[in-house]
Amino acid sequence: xxxxxxxxxxxxxxxxxxxxxxxxxxxxxxxxxxxxxxxxxxxxxxxxxxxxxxxxxxxxxxxxxxxxxxxxxxxxxxxxxxxxxxxxxxxxxxxxxxxxxxxxxxxxxxxxxxxxxxxxxxxxxxxxxxxxxxxxxxxxxxxxxxxxxxxxxxxxxxxxxxxxxxxxxxxxxxxxxxx
Amino acid sequence: xxxxxxxxxxxxxxxxxxxxxxxxxxxxxxxxxxxxxxxxxxxxxxxxxxxxxxxxxxxxxxxxxxxxxxxxxxxxxxxxxxxxxxxxxxxxxxxxxxxxxxxxxxxxxxxxxxxxxxxxxxxxxxxxxxxxxxxxxxxxxxxxxxxxxxxxxxxxxxxxxxxxxxxxxxxxxxxxxxx
Numbered sequence: 001x002x003x004x005x006x007x008x009x010x011x012x013x014x015x016x017x018x019x020x021x022x023x024x025x026x027x028x029x030x031x032x033x034x035x036x037x038x039x040x041x042x043x044x045x046x047x048x049x050x051x052x053x054x055x056x057x058x059x060x061x062x063x064x065x066x067x068x069x070x071x072x073x074x075x076x077x078x079x080x081x082x083x084x085x086x087x088x089x090x091x092x093x094x095x096x097x098x099x100x101x102x103x104x105x106x107x108x109x110x111x112x113x114x115x116x117x118x119x120x121x122x123x124x125x126x127x128x129x130x131x132x133x134x135x136x137x138x139x140x141x142x143x144x145x146x147x148x149x150x151x152x153x154x155x156x157x158x159x160x161x162x163x164x165x166x167x168x169x170x171x172x173x174x175x176x177x178x179x
Numbered sequence: 180x181x182x183x184x185x186x187x188x189x190x191x192x193x194x195x196x197x198x199x200x201x202x203x204x205x206x207x208x209x210x211x212x213x214x215x216x217x218x219x220x221x222x223x224x225x226x227x228x229x230x231x232x233x234x235x236x237x238x239x240x241x242x243x244x245x246x247x248x249x250x251x252x253x254x255x256x257x258x259x260x261x262x263x264x265x266x267x268x269x270x271x272x273x274x275x276x277x278x279x280x281x282x283x284x285x286x287x288x289x290x291x292x293x294x295x296x297x298x299x300x301x302x303x304x305x306x307x308x309x310x311x312x313x314x315x316x317x318x319x320x321x322x323x324x325x326x327x328x329x330x331x332x333x334x335x336x337x338x339x340x341x342x343x344x345x346x347x348x349x350x351x352x353x354x355x356x357x358x
Contacts, residue, residue: 012275012276013274013275013276017277017278021272021277022272029204030208030209030270090270090271090272091210091269092269092282092284093267093269095180095192095284097191098193098200103271103282105271124356127348127353130353131353131357136353137353138349139345139346141343142343143342143344144342150344153346156348157352157353157356158348158352159348159349160344161344161345163324164321164344164345165320165321165340165343166320166339166343166345167319167320167321167332167337167340168317168338169306170280170315170317173336174309174315174317175310177303177306178311
C-alpha cells in the first residue's frame with residue numbers, strides 16, 4: 001500500500017511493531033481488520049467459536065479469466081486460502097450525532113485482485129457492521145488527485161467533504177510536548 | 180460549538196444520547212474528554228482515587244481584566260468551579276507508523292474564555308498524553324476558511340495536509356447498507 005501511494009519514505013511498520021500494537025481488544029471496540037481471502041476451492045466451515053463475534057461472509061465470484069497471482073505462496077494462509085486484501089478500521093465519535101461511527105484507516109486489495117468488486121465487498125462489510133451497531137457514520141480519507149478512488153467512493157454513496165483539512169502533529173513537533 | 184461552526188442543522192445530540200454513548204470504557208482506550216474548569220479560588224485537592232488514571236493539571240492564569248461569564252451559574256460544576264471548555268478525543272491508528280495516535284474530535288472553549296491560552300492548554304494536554312503513551316500522532320480537522328484556527332494550529336507545531344479529503348457515508352446512504 002505504501003508503494004501504491006508513493007509514501008514508502010513514511011513507512012516504518014514491521015511485523016513485530018504491528019503485532020505489538022494491534023488486536024489487543026475485542027473486534028469493533030478498537031482497531032479491527034476484516035481480511036479478504038480467496039480460494040478456488042469452497043471454504044471449509046470454520047469452528048463455531050470463531051463465528052460468535054463475526055461470522056465470515058462467504059461469496060462466490062465468477063471470473064472471466066483464471067486468476068494469476070504471482071505471489072500466491074507468499075500470501076497463502078494456514079487454511080490454504082490466499083490473502084487478497086484487508087480493511088483496517090476503528091470506532092470514531094461524532095458529538096453532532098452523539099453516536100459512534102467507524103473510521104477506515106486502510107482499504108487495500110492486492111494488485112492482481114483489483115477491479116473485481118473486492119474493494120466494494122470490504123467497504124460494504126464495514127458499512128453493514130456500522131448499521132448493525134446503530135452507528136451514524138463511516139468515514140475515511142482520499143487523496144484529492146485520486147479521481148478513480150473518488151468516483152468509486154461516490155458510487156458507494158459517500159460524500160467527499162471539500163472544506164475540511166487534516167491537521168497532524170507528529171515527529172519532533174509532537175515529541176516536543178514530552179519535554 | 181454547533182452555533183459557532185454554523186452547523187446547527189446537523190446537530191442532533193441530547194444529554195441522554197451523549198451519556199448513552201460516551202464514557203463506557205477507561206480513559207484513552209476509547210472516547211475521552213478533558214474538561215477545563217476555572218475558579219477564582221484555589222482548587223481543593225481531589226481524592227487520590229480519581230488521580231490514579233489522570234491527575235488533574237492545575238494552572239494559575241493571571242488576567243488583565245476580571246472575567247465576566249454571563250452564564251456562570253449554568254456552567255457551574257458540583258465542586259464550585261465553572262466549566263470553560265473541553266477537548267474530546269479517541270485513539271486512532273497508523274499502519275504506516277504501526278502506532279496508535281489520538282484523534283481530536285472537538286476542541287472548544289466557551290466564548291468569554293477565548294484568547295487566554297485555554298485552547299492551547301487543552302490541545303497540549305492531549306499531545307503530552309500522546310507522548311506519554313508512546314503514540315505517534317495527534318490529528319484533527321479544520322475548515323479551510325478558518326484562517327485563525329489554522330494559524331493557531333501551525334504555531335502549535337501541526338502540519339495542515341492539503342491533499343487529503345474526508346469521505347463520509349452517513350444518513351440514508353449508510354442505512355441502505357442495512358438492507
